[in-house]
Amino acid sequence: MSETQSDRESGTQFIPKFDDKGLLSAVVTDAESGRVLMVAFMDEEALSATQQTGEAHFHSRSRGKLWKKGESSGNVLKVEEMLVDCDQDAIVLRCRPAGPTCHTGATSCFYRRLEDGILQPVKS
């Protein structure tokens, strides 16, 4: 195991491992219920903005720029805790949402389950 990999896995230093596009996976969970609310990506800019403001920021792959969650809807995500995985290429943001997280108005973007190849509503 390389020194960096060992440092990443067992050390106390935050050394985010961005992919070849400069991104980390970011999973938002509800700090109260633990439910997964959304999944997105963060680049260095989004990570820094999130740490500085305490509100979740992401990198929009489709728009190619920084995106503050809730910037238009007002449904911001207040970050209670940030968890980092073993190889530091993914982050869980435990958040308190100001409103529905999904742009469809659903509490979570994961409002459907796959059952025998068909999407069915999840009981919320």
Next chain:
Amino acid sequence: MSETQSDRESGTQFIPKFDDKGLLSAVVTDAESGRVLMVAFMDEEALSATQQTGEAHFHSRSRGKLWKKGESSGNVLKVEEMLVDCDQDAIVLRCRPAGPTCHTGATSCFYRRLEDGILQPVKS
């Protein structure tokens, strides 16, 4: 909104939206506790293998191939439910893990939290 986007958001048809590398984000949660155990990627092959076997398969970006979680450790993930997000580019796998999910031996890969720039152990 294009017809495909509308179909993806509100329809019952599963139309996974793979990125330019043919990948979806995949988040594994513990079906019992709801805790996030790991985050990875799935391509069409991994998705199909997961659906056919009921055990979680991913696409290893570093090795560039199909990867059955637990293939060497035995710590497979039995999939109880698959949730799909609004734009169908991310999946939550609610699983029953056969053992620790992280290769470090931790229950979850997210065993550290970021506090004032330093990684601290999460109480499990």
